[in-house]
Each structure stands twice: as structure tokens, then as C-alpha cells.
Amino acid sequence: MSEELRDEIEAINSIYGDGCLVPSSDDNVYILKPPGESSSLRIQFPTAYPEEPPTVIGTNSTGEHGRKGDAARELSLFCQALGNVYQPGTVCLFDAIEELGRLLETLAPEPQDEPDPAPSAHEEDSADDVTPHELSMKEPPWVMSDPFVELRSTFVARCAAVSSTAEAEAYLQHLLASDKKVRTATHNMTAWRIKGPNNTTFQDCNDDGETAAGGRLLHLMQLMDLWNVMVVVTRWYGGHKLGPRRFALINQAARDSFVKAGLVTEPSSSSKKKGSGK
Template identity: 55%
Template structure:
């Protein structure tokens, strides 16, 4: 066991309490390698009742991240589906925060705590049935495929002309609805103005649960600007910006609107947010469908 791993074990148990991270005695005799250690992690501070089985390969932390093997049953009365949710969140967190040569458990635990807290907060909204029904009525007007750009009603508010939005098709899952819109922009100020115009001119968007934004702009003299905003949907803005980086999109902004449907989606919501954004980029002609492979490629 490396000194870095020993120090990390001591630090995690010092910060979050004894027995937060302990050896998995059941795996000691079956481990395929004497230099591979398996531990049980109890996520701290009462954010969840789930415990996870982690395996530290010989190369950790220099060349390999810890492997999240699965959940560890403790006989607790966890809410159905919460263990699978926490497992997926922690795997995502480890993948995001790990850097070769650096221990990563503290950062992964803190990120998962924030995500689980956000999910718990979202669950509190499920008693607003009347609001959900109103949202469904408002959303229905977006279902017509020819409405790529919706005219605004901000006349007289001094917000300038209607931004040239291109809309995605609505994505609906467990009553939550996601719609993305993108537009060309040439400065951060213009991106902020477009978002302000959207919120001022469209009450359906203004009343939505989240409006997640990201933009990337090439400025003069080799400068560049990029930024994002979660609008309460923890980590969603950063993932949206990362998508734009992967697709090499510039001088463009995207807004993904979510109306919460009363049922938690867990990590699945990130795939829906990015999926809606991709569809808007395709419809705007920024990227084109790769029909044979089922993916998308940047338009030349």
C-alpha cells in the first residue's frame, strides 16, 4: 500500500469520522492480487444510507483511479433506487476529479454530497401538483415542429430585437421536460442580453425550474471567453460547457430549460440536458448528423 493511500485513508476518517473508509474483510481472501485493496466507503453527514465498495489498484494514485465496484448492503432501509443513484453519482465524480498522481476521494465525496443534496431539494417540489399541470399546458405549445424560433413579446422593454433562437425538440422523461435553444453571439454582453430577453419575453421559460446556460466566444486579438451557469441544477452548466468544448463550438450560446415533473431523474438528467443541447446545435446547422454511426460531427 502506497504512503499516499495510507495518508488518504487517515485523512478521510479524520475528516468524516472513524469507519468512514474501512477495509472490506470479505474480500481479503478472494482478492486477485495481494497489492489490490478493497474498502467500504460510507458516504458521510447523513446525505444517504448507501455504502460503496471501492478497489484501489496497485497504480493508484499515480496511474489509475479507484474502481467503484458497487454498493455494499448493510441491511438499511434505504429508499428504493437510492443506492443505484449514489453508485452512478460517485462513479461520475471519480471520473471527473481524478488526476494522475493525485488522491481524489475527498473531492469525489464532496461533489457527491452536493449532487445528492440537490436531488433531495428537487424531491421537495413533488407536492406542487397544480403547478405541474400548469407547466404541462404551457409546454404543450412547444410541441409543434415548425416553431424553430418563437417570437418574443418584449416590445417596449428596451431589450433589442428577438434573438435568432433555434430550438430543439422537447425531451420528456418522468414528466420532466427539457428544451434547448442556441443562438450565435459575438460577445459575453450579447449572450447576457439574449438570456435577459428570453426571460423577459417568455413567461413559460421564466417560470421553469432551471434555465442552464453556456457560451463560448472568440474575441479580438486571440482572446476567448467561455462561461456557464447551473441556475440551481448543480454541475449541469459545467457539463454543458464541456459538451461545447468537445464539439469545438465557438461564437455560440445555448440555454437548456427544464420544467421539473415531480419525479427525480438522478444522473440521467445530465444526459437529457446535453441531448437537448446537441439537438439544437444540429438544427442550427452547427453540427450535422452522422447517420451511419448514429452520432454527430462538426459541420465543415
């Protein structure tokens, strides 16, 4: 740990309270709990910090009282704040936390004199926390994989180019709002890696109930050195447990979408993958 980072940790905890910035079980990874927010963020500091920027590697928890979608929103805003304030050679967490507060104040809704109108039948059928903007936005530039089928479970991946965590989250919400078949699938596992301003980098993943699947997707993207792209792998459960085999199918579907999008040069399979059922 550099002297600059040690001093910064002490200063952050002195200003915002003990436990605001604490080490995790992973090397060089710290858990940041921004004051007043419901989510904790995982931040990795390179050995050359502050000459090199820290990396936001996802959320750590959403808190017991956080609303659905809060974690993704706070992650996106903190990534934006970090990109706004980081300068090579200068510690940045205090400025990033303050910038996050400014962004939250800017985006706070204006008080309303009248209650919101009741949602229409179409809105009630949409995914939770989906806004009219997400329903009306232009279709994201998804590139789909072939379906991979084994023991009646079906896996389909979609990837798309993204330039910010906010865009990635908006694409996911649009997909869930506009495609009922995807919205009602058993799992929608996601991962993304994004390069931001001032050499900042952001990456995150979500298992959506398929334990460890999001992390494996993110690891695949790291191995393939993919940036400014997101992937969503949808699984419809077929009634038969696949065990560890499911992770291979998830990664195969993701890889196939990357190939079809021209992000890698490896050949893709032209036929569906079907198991023997034994």
C-alpha cells in the first residue's frame, strides 16, 4: 500500500466515519460506502495509485432498505464522478465522493404538487422501475448468439457496444421492458467493461440468481480483452439441472455473440448445441 493511499484511507474514514472505506478479502480491493447511500462499491487500487486511476469493479451490497435499481444507479453515478475528478498523480476519492453528492443533488426529482397519474395497463405489465424513457428509447444495437440448448434449457446471449455504465443499465432495462419473453426468463446474467475519461475503467456483473455466472462472464471478457461492450445471457430453465455444465453453455453463448458482433475472430458454431439428455 502506498503512503498516499494509506493517508487517503485515514482521511476518508476521519471525515465520513469509520467503515466508510475498508479493505476487502481481495488484494488491493476496498469497500467504499458513500455517506447517505444504500450501496457499497468495490474499488481496486493499482500499485501505482495515484499515478494510475482506481477501478470500480462493481457493487458490494444494496443494503437492507435499498430500492430495486438503486445499486446500479449509484454505481453509474460514482463511475461518472470518478471520471470527472481523477487527475494522474493526485488522490481522488474525497473529490469523487463530493462529486457524487453533487450529481445526486442535480438529479433529485423536483417536488410535485399533484400525485402521479395511475399507470396504464401497459406500464403495469412492464418490468419494475422501468421509466417511460426506457420504454421509448431507440432499440439498443444488440447482436444475438445462436441459441444453445441442452436438456431443454436454452441459453441466448446479446451483446452491444456501450460507452458508459448508465448506457449499459439503460440498455438492460429497455430489454426487460420491451421483451416479455426475456423478462420472464429464469435468469438474465450480465457483465460489462467500460473505459471512461482520464484512463478510468469500470466493470460490473450480475448473476441474477445464477450463482457465480456473472463473474464468469466478466472473466471471459477480461480474457478476451473486450472493452466498451456489455453482454446479457438469458437462460430459460428446462426442468433438468445441468450442474457445472451450465457455465460452459453460458460462456459459449456469450462468446458466440462476441464473434457475431465482430469483436473477436474466432469461428462460431453454425448449429445449435444439443445435449444427449442422458
